[in-house]
Amino acid sequence: MNLIDYLISLRTGKVLLQSYHMNVKIALIYDIAQRLYKDRVSICIINYEKFLKLSGREIDQRCDESSYVIVFEAEGPPDLPMRYNLVTSFVKINRYFDDILKIDKVSTNLYKAQNNAGDLFIFSVINGEIIERKLRPIHEDIINFLKEYEGEIEIKDLINIISKKYEISRDNVRVELALLKELGIIEVKDRKVILTQLL
The missing domain is CATH 1.10.10.10 (Winged helix-like DNA-binding domain superfamily/Winged helix DNA-binding domain)
Known part of the structure; x- marks a missing residue:
C-alpha cells in the first residue's frame, strides 16, 4: 500500500502528519483531496487562506457535517476543531490520533513517512505530486x-x-x-x- 492509499484508508479516523517540510504536506493534502473528490467526498480545510498563500493551489472545498476536515498547520490542541480527520503540523500535538505519521527528508527529494506501527513509506515530490519510491x-x-x-x-x-x-x-x-x-x-x-x- 502506498502512502496516499494508506491515508485514504484512515479517512474516517484522525491522523496527524508531523513534518517540517511544507512542500510535502501541501502535496499530500492536494493528492488526498483529488482522491476524495473522485469518491464524491467534500473537503473542508481549516486555515485555508494560509494553505492557499503557501501553496498557490486552490482546492474546491465545502464545509458541512459530511466533509473530510483537514486542519492545516495546527500549532497545538487549541487549533483543533471539535471534528477533524487530518492535521498537519511541525510539532507533535497532544491530542488523540488514530495514527501519527512522522515525515523526514532522507536525501535530495527523497522522503520517508513512518507510522505508529513502524510501517515505512518512501516517496518523492515531483511537480507537486507524491510519487511512491521503491527500494532498488x-x-x-x-x-x-x-x-x-x-x-x-x-x-x-x-x-x-x-x-x-x-x-x-x-x-x-x-x-x-x-x-x-x-x-x-x-x-x-x-x-x-x-x-x-x-x-
Whole structure:
C-alpha cells in the first residue's frame, strides 16, 4: 500500500502528519483531496487562506457535517476543531490520533513517512505530486542477506558479498548502506550491520 492509499484508508479516523517540510504536506493534502473528490467526498480545510498563500493551489472545498476536515498547520490542541480527520503540523500535538505519521527528508527529494506501527513509506515530490519510491534490487538484496543471517552480519562481509554480486566498488556499497541507514532500515554498530526494520 502506498502512502496516499494508506491515508485514504484512515479517512474516517484522525491522523496527524508531523513534518517540517511544507512542500510535502501541501502535496499530500492536494493528492488526498483529488482522491476524495473522485469518491464524491467534500473537503473542508481549516486555515485555508494560509494553505492557499503557501501553496498557490486552490482546492474546491465545502464545509458541512459530511466533509473530510483537514486542519492545516495546527500549532497545538487549541487549533483543533471539535471534528477533524487530518492535521498537519511541525510539532507533535497532544491530542488523540488514530495514527501519527512522522515525515523526514532522507536525501535530495527523497522522503520517508513512518507510522505508529513502524510501517515505512518512501516517496518523492515531483511537480507537486507524491510519487511512491521503491527500494532498488541492491537494497532488497542487502535486506535479504541480513534476514538470512538472522538480522546481523559483519559490515566487511556484507560489503564484500554485495560488491562482488553487483560488480561495484566497496565505496558504492557503503553509499547504499548509508541510504538504508538514513531510512532507519539498518543500523551499523560494533562493525556489524543490523536489520532494524522488517519490510
